[in-house]
Amino acid sequence: MSLLATVTLPDLAIFILGAALCVTGALGIILTKNPVHAALSLVMTLFGIAVLFIELQADFLAAVQIIVYAGAIVVLFLFVIMFLGVDKEEDLSIEPIVAQRPLAAILVTALMASIVALGFIGHFEVGPPSQTAALTGGGGNVADLGKAVFTTYLFAFEATAGLLVIAVIGAVVLARRSGDDEGSDAMLMEELS
């Protein structure tokens, strides 16, 4: 599998669209001053990822990506941003730690270069196709995924139910107003109003 394989025009167009959405959104998250704009950039990235999932014939995951991420997680982010009232602009010209940004850039570039170099050393070859858990492909893989989740991964699937219950209880306990906190909550409400 070489880097410059011949690809059909529709595939190329969808890939470029998805990649452009992802990268623009990702840069938007780290470069915008306002957290609300960052959350909206995150939606753009997640949508781009969903487009790429469709290109990879993972239709179910593309739908779940939109519903769970764009529909639930980003809305939760926006709720918290609004609730805390931190939607103020942040001054990005201040660099709090000396040489933080150049060092971060060097580290991240080294990370990305090593991953890409490893890929090229291995010529992006993967092993032989799966025999035991094959994908039938072509839009019919929702059934494959469902079968895998309810047979091979049944225990993990049941464990996620427990995980979600624990997460919900944990969030309620963390964000609850406890009795001795009443004063500070009243202060918070005054500040927010």
Place this chain on the structure above:
Amino acid sequence: MSIPLSWFIILATVLFGIGAFGVLIRRNVLIMFMCVELMLNAANLALVGFSRELKDVGGEATVFFVLVVAAAEVVVGLGIVVAIFRRRRSAVADELSEMGG
């Protein structure tokens, strides 16, 4: 012919790199959190790419579980952010330095 795996891996690497850079340079806890989500999504993209290349459903099932864990993580993480904000009136990581030396 469909898009080769290498393109998806390189794109996932770029997205992961942008996310890691964001976690390292931004000070707002919420934005750092969004960058973590970005890194999770980059890994998901690579997993689905490998899943297609190997014609194996395991990668897609893993992405499904990553989505569930990400949802749980965001709920608990934002709960922690709200709890910290209640006490400290701040969502800036540099100001939460009580345990620093």
